[in-house]
Amino acid sequence: MSPVIEITDLSRRYGSSRALDGVDLSVDEGVICGLLGRNGAGKTTLMACVAGQERPSGGAVRVFGREPADHADVLSRVSFVRDSQRYPDGFRLKHVLSVAPAFHRGWDATLARDLAADLRVPEKTDLKKMSRGQLSAASIVIGMASRAPLTIFDEPYLGLDATARQLFYDRLLADYSAHPRTILLSTHLIDEMEALLERVVVLDEGRVRLDSDVDQARASAYQVAGTASAVDRFAAGRRLLSQHAVGGLKTAVVDGVADHSTRTDAAAAGVELSGVSLQQVVAALGSRDTELEGVAS
Known part of the structure; x- marks a missing residue:
């Protein structure tokens, strides 16, 4: 074309x-x-x-x-x-x-x-x-x-x-x-x-x-959820597009493809891994926090 x-x-x-x-x-x-x-x-x-x-x-x-x-x-x-x-x-x-x-x-x-x-x-x-x-x-x-x-x-x-x-x-x-x-x-x-x-x-x-x-676009990111400590443990070294915590629980949208290695790491960290909608990707990219978070440490 x-x-x-x-x-x-x-x-x-x-x-x-x-x-x-x-x-x-x-x-x-x-x-x-x-x-x-x-x-x-x-x-x-x-x-x-x-x-x-x-x-x-x-x-x-x-x-x-x-x-x-x-x-x-x-x-x-x-x-x-x-x-x-x-x-x-x-x-x-x-x-x-x-x-x-x-x-x-x-x-x-x-x-x-x-x-x-x-x-x-x-x-x-x-x-x-x-x-x-x-x-x-x-x-x-x-x-x-x-x-x-x-x-x-x-x-x-x-x-x-x-x-x-x-x-x-x-x-x-x-x-x-x-x-x-x-x-x-x-x-x-x-x-x-x-x-x-x-x-x-x-x-x-x-x-x-x-x-x-x-x-x-949908495959360019994924979401993890679990206790705040588990999500932080999994996110170490990964780039977060957005994150949200309520009490002791936390969700985060992570930049990248959820491949086999990622799923293995998620299981080891005790977090639940799921896909994201196009809406979630766009919202994460437009978040002010995206520029501030960079790579989780």
């Missing part, structure tokens, strides 16, 4: 604040990639740079082989659905659906109507007067019906109830299977969306902390 997104040493500053710092990233064609991390990690800024809505302060961004901000033919192949989407005064859903085909060559009007009905987007309410969930639903309709070769969703589920979120996940996966394209999306609902993702990129303070497929 050829890369749709190529990012090299990307930085983005706002005055003295650095939102992105030396980001290197490549996303291949036909992949659903999750962009994960804490609030303020730089996810929205990175997506805006990819969509040509922000210019880098340093480094380079190429989409379909060209700088997105300077090439209309590139931008016509990108749909960026962000959580702060703005619309003209008086615009309703019907107005958006009527102008969208002019911006997206692959626009599917039937899919747009069906999704709007399933997600219960009100037809007679101005977009500026919609609730947070209704606006999210309208944005999902636009992003999916665009069928853009590169579709970017910035936390598209905000305000949606559980039923609407599940409908979005199911319809996105079904439409992606029928019409493959590259999808980049940010989310905090990692457990809910994990089944959609093929690859994950974790940002923290503007830097890439993890870039791998989902299975590798």
